[in-house]
Amino acid sequence: xLKINVKRYKLSNDLRIVVNEDFTTPLVAVxxxxxxxxxxxxxxxxxxAHLFEHLLFTGTKNVANFDxxxxxxxxxxxxxxxxxxxxxxxxxxxxxxxxALWLEADxxxxxxxxxxxxxxxxxxxxxxxxxxYLNKPYGDVSHLLRSLxxxxxxxxxxxxxxxxxxxxxATLLDVEEFYENxxxxxxxxxxxxxxxxSDEVIxxxxxxxxxxxxxxxxxxxxxxxxxxxxxxxxxxxxxxxxSAIYMAFLMSERRTTLYYAYDMLSDILGNGNSSRLxxxxxxxxxxxxxxxxxxxxxxxxxxxxIEGKIHNNxxxxxxxxEIWKVINEIPDTISEKELQKQxxxxxxxxxxxxxxxxxxxxxxxxxxxxxxxxNSINYEIEKYNQITINQINKIIKEEIVYNKSVVLYxxxxxx
Amino acid sequence: MSFPEIKKVKSINFPRVKQTNINSLPFYxxxxxxxxxxxxEVIYNAGESYSENPLLAxxxxxxxxxxxxxxxxxxxxxxxDFIAAEINTxxxxxxxxxxxVCLNKYxxxxxxxxxxxxxxxxxDENDFKILKENAYQRFQIELxxxxxxxxxxxFKNLFDDHPYGHILELQHFNNVNVKQLKDFFNRLYxxxxxxxxxxxxxxxxxxxMIKDNFKMNPATPHKxxxxxxxxxxxxxxxxxxxxxxxxxxxxxxxxxxxTHPDFIPLSITIxxxxxxxxxxxxxxxxxxxxxxxxxxxxxFSHKNTNVMTIFTxxxxxxxxEAIKCIYEEIDKLCQEPISELELENIKSYLIGQFLRSLDGxxxxxxxxxxxxxxxxxxxxxxxxxxxxxxxxxxxxxxxSQRYFSGDYVEVVVGKLN
Numbered sequence: 001x002l003k004i005n006v007k008r009y010k011l012s013n014d015l016r017i018v019v020n021e022d023f024t025t026p027l028v029a030v031x032x033x034x035x036x037x038x039x040x041x042x043x044x045x046x047x048x049a050h051l052f053e054h055l056l057f058t059g060t061k062n063v064a065n066f067d068x069x070x071x072x073x074x075x076x077x078x079x080x081x082x083x084x085x086x087x088x089x090x091x092x093x094x095x096x097x098x099x100a101l102w103l104e105a106d107x108x109x110x111x112x113x114x115x116x117x118x119x120x121x122x123x124x125x126x127x128x129x130x131x132x133y134l135n136k137p138y139g140d141v142s143h144l145l146r147s148l149x150x151x152x153x154x155x156x157x158x159x160x161x162x163x164x165x166x167x168x169x170a171t172l173l174d175v176e177e178f179y180e181n182x183x184x185x186x187x188x189x190x191x192x193x194x195x196x197x198s199d200e201v202i203x204x205x206x207x208x209x210x211x212x213x214x215x216x217x218x219x220x221x222x223x224x225x226x227x228x229x230x231x232x233x234x235x236x237x238x239x240x241x242x243s244a245i246y247m248a249f250l251m252s253e254r255r256t257t258l259y260y261a262y263d264m265l266s267d268i269l270g271n272g273n274s275s276r277l278x279x280x281x282x283x284x285x286x287x288x289x290x291x292x293x294x295x296x297x298x299x300x301x302x303x304x305x306i307e308g309k310i311h312n313n314x315x316x317x318x319x320x321x322e323i324w325k326v327i328n329e330i331p332d333t334i335s336e337k338e339l340q341k342q343x344x345x346x347x348x349x350x351x352x353x354x355x356x357x358x359x360x361x362x363x364x365x366x367x368x369x370x371x372x373x374x375n376s377i378n379y380e381i382e383k384y385n386q387i388t389i390n391q392i393n394k395i396i397k398e399e400i401v402y403n404k405s406v407v408l409y410x411x412x413x414x415x
Numbered sequence: 416m417s418f419p420e421i422k423k424v425k426s427i428n429f430p431r432v433k434q435t436n437i438n439s440l441p442f443y444x445x446x447x448x449x450x451x452x453x454x455x456e457v458i459y460n461a462g463e464s465y466s467e468n469p470l471l472a473x474x475x476x477x478x479x480x481x482x483x484x485x486x487x488x489x490x491x492x493x494x495x496d497f498i499a500a501e502i503n504t505x506x507x508x509x510x511x512x513x514x515x516v517c518l519n520k521y522x523x524x525x526x527x528x529x530x531x532x533x534x535x536x537x538x539d540e541n542d543f544k545i546l547k548e549n550a551y552q553r554f555q556i557e558l559x560x561x562x563x564x565x566x567x568x569x570f571k572n573l574f575d576d577h578p579y580g581h582i583l584e585l586q587h588f589n590n591v592n593v594k595q596l597k598d599f600f601n602r603l604y605x606x607x608x609x610x611x612x613x614x615x616x617x618x619x620x621x622x623x624m625i626k627d628n629f630k631m632n633p634a635t636p637h638k639x640x641x642x643x644x645x646x647x648x649x650x651x652x653x654x655x656x657x658x659x660x661x662x663x664x665x666x667x668x669x670x671x672x673x674t675h676p677d678f679i680p681l682s683i684t685i686x687x688x689x690x691x692x693x694x695x696x697x698x699x700x701x702x703x704x705x706x707x708x709x710x711x712x713x714x715f716s717h718k719n720t721n722v723m724t725i726f727t728x729x730x731x732x733x734x735x736e737a738i739k740c741i742y743e744e745i746d747k748l749c750q751e752p753i754s755e756l757e758l759e760n761i762k763s764y765l766i767g768q769f770l771r772s773l774d775g776x777x778x779x780x781x782x783x784x785x786x787x788x789x790x791x792x793x794x795x796x797x798x799x800x801x802x803x804x805x806x807x808x809x810x811x812x813x814x815s816q817r818y819f820s821g822d823y824v825e826v827v828v829g830k831l832n
Contacts, residue, residue: 024775025775026770026774027770027771027774062418065693067693068693068760069421071693071760071763071764072421072760073421073767074424074766074767074770075767076768076771092767093767093770096421096422098419099419099421102419119705120703120704123704123706123730124701124702124708125708127661127705127706127707127729127730128708130660130730131661131708131728134660135560135561135660135728136560137556137559137560138556207416208416239658240556240559241552241556242555242556272492273488273492274489274492274495279489282545283488283542283545286548289548289549289552290552290553309556311548337497341496341497341499344497345496345499347499347518348452348500348517349499351450351451351518352450354450355775355777357774
């Protein structure tokens with residue numbers, strides 16, 4: 001079992017705190033997770049959570065230039081937004097931890113955005129949209145897939161937003177409302193990993209965050225995604241060098257046991273060179289130039305996906321048929337050894353990902369959010385180890401089936 | 416409430432890399448990781464520039480992990496995945512690398528697999544055929560990306576006939592075979608042509624296990640051809656790609672070698688231009704104009720030469736304005752000294768970067784490896800740190816004036832009007 005030392009606290013304003021003392025580094029990572037992501041957006045104003053994350057780097061009332069202070073304190077900072085959360089971090093020498101706490105506390109209570117900074121960041125985000133989702137081959141896949149997989153749930157648009165117009169239309173009023181509702185201590189988790197003494201650090205946190213008032217949060221109503229009853233299919237043609245196929249299946253929520261079984265199944269199918277899809281369809285019958293399987297990993301119902309790029313002498317229909325053959329071979333052929341291999345890989349990956357204090361701080365905040373206790377990080381490997389062949393067989397027989405499949409053919413155009 | 420004061424960092428502890436030899440093979444290592452993980456990387460002087468067809472180096476390196484004399488490719492990956500070890504290969508212009516990461520508890524098994532890869536690769540015809548075709552398809556996809564196209568054109572036009580300018584082309588895939596790969600392997604994947612770097616959770620037992628089990632094809636002498644650097648200046652290449660929604664821009668030129676006394680202050684100056692989020696270019700083109708998601712300038716190092724490059728992807732509508740802004744920012748650095756505050760920012764940021772890049776043995780050995788390959792060691796960074804702590808706005812101005820003027824190779828790929 002992992003033994004990451006974790007100390008947890010809660011301030012009177014309901015800000016939750018997790019501290020991990022790590023004296024092997026001179027640095028510290030200060031991480032703030034806000035429980036808001038693109039799933040909380042208004043369907044007519046998508047991409048907002050992410051745009052907002054950009055705006056929070058343009059300064060607060062007390063700090064004209066956020067990055068400059070971080071840099072002067074020898075730090076670096078960044079953030080990401082996904083469907084479920086918005087996460088900020090500052091990494092700096094532990095001697096300057098108070099600077100990071102001051103900045104994050106400021107960010108939580110003194111928004112300072114004007115129409116000029118909004119206009120510039122809208123442009124920047126639109127260029128980000130183009131760079132990653134329009135100007136690259138297969139760049140629009142996540143837009144297409146999400147809208148096929150999710151008919152009710154707000155995971156139906158990617159974090160960057162449904163379309164560029166939504167970003168263009170964002171107003172200062174939207175910005176203020178968003179900030180007031182979500183950027184409050186009772187919606188945040190502050191986690192710290194690095195060369196700090198937990199008693200000292202908790203006093204500093206009380207000093208900077210203790211006075212911030214909590215605020216009642218208006219939660220949007222998010223519809224649950226119903227089970228699929230029939231195959232969903234779309235074909236698009238694009239100017240790409242080779243056709244690609246994407247096959248997705250709705251899966252269990254993050255906080256369920258079956259989540260881990262889905263994760264292992266996706267790896268048995270298509271993670272790495274010893275996986276079944278790779279060995280069958282890249283090596284034995286070379287139909288695909290690459291093929292992978294993985295899960296989306298979201299908190300509400302995510303999806304398991306198989307994606308592959310096809311050699312030009314095969315059709316998409318043939319390719320799909322061959323994938324089904326591999327899927328249908330799985331029930332009752334998984335060996336204990338094959339399962340153990342996956343368990344060993346989770347252990348190694350998980351331990352490896354916790355070397356970096358930024359990751360460690362981020363994970364601690366995330367596990368505090370997921371399971372209301374950051375200590376749950378220490379049981380994660382155990383949860384994978386408890387998955388049985390029966391659980392995986394049941395999923396493949398009942399869920400990874402034709403009538404529940406979402407299939408996208410991304411066809412190379414004949415230009 | 417008064418704001419907290421920033422505490423100054425005045426010195427940095429550089430780690431002490433240990434060295435031992437296995438036969439004539441230099442073996443560098445750095446211990447001290449708490450987590451039970453070990454990383455080993457073997458570097459060969461066998462990069463793309465070591466043959467006429469750069470694909471030879473790439474595919475030879477990749478074939479190391481496609482089965483060995485003892486195991487087929489499938490058996491190899493079964494074994495490797497079962498012990499949850501990762502072996503990765505990467506090919507650069509000058510070097511090829513194969514690295515292993517594993518948990519300590521599987522170290523012995525993992526080392527045995529690595530030793531198989533580097534000494535007895537299988538070079539199976541069928542595995543080769545599949546690998547080559549898949550690489551071809553991936554390469555075709557790469558060629559659809561404007562930033563990749565711009566980078567390719569940039570190096571081709573900067574170096575022309577020098578091997579640094581010979582970059583992978585589609586036709587290279589037509590004339591490469593297993594025999595050539597085997598020859599390339601036998602010629603270059605030998606003890607006298609390699610170095611090994613190890614880091615992580617290392618104790619005496621690890622070291623003796625390495626000494627007992629790690630072996631490599633014995634030395635055969637080989638000669639390295641050194642081509643004199645010839646580089647172009649002032650070439651401008653504009654390539655139209657009608658379906659592009661952003662234009663990729665790459666501007667740069669060859670600069671002085673690392674051993675030149677001006678190299679350190681110059682690299683700090685290039686950093687000021689576009690090395691960090693608060694840089695001149697980022698402030699102007701992203702934060703002020705919103706033309707781009709990001710713009711950077713940095714020094715790209717080959718063994719014998721350094722290239723200053725500026726790169727970005729911008730809104731196609733503002734391509735020409737963006738280029739104009741880039742040159743204006745270069746000019747500004749040549750005309751007026753930067754402020755004390757801006758310089759302070761740069762110093763702190765770079766010192767912070769040092770601290771992070773030296774945090775823990777796995778990060779630190781990367782820094783050492785990079786230095787060692789250019790024949791340097793941490794003394795270079797002591798000098799760097801010294802220069803950084805004492806550099807003045809006047810020096811930055813001098814460097815800009817001395818090295819930033821004109822004659823850049825300029826490449827634009829995108830929708831042009």
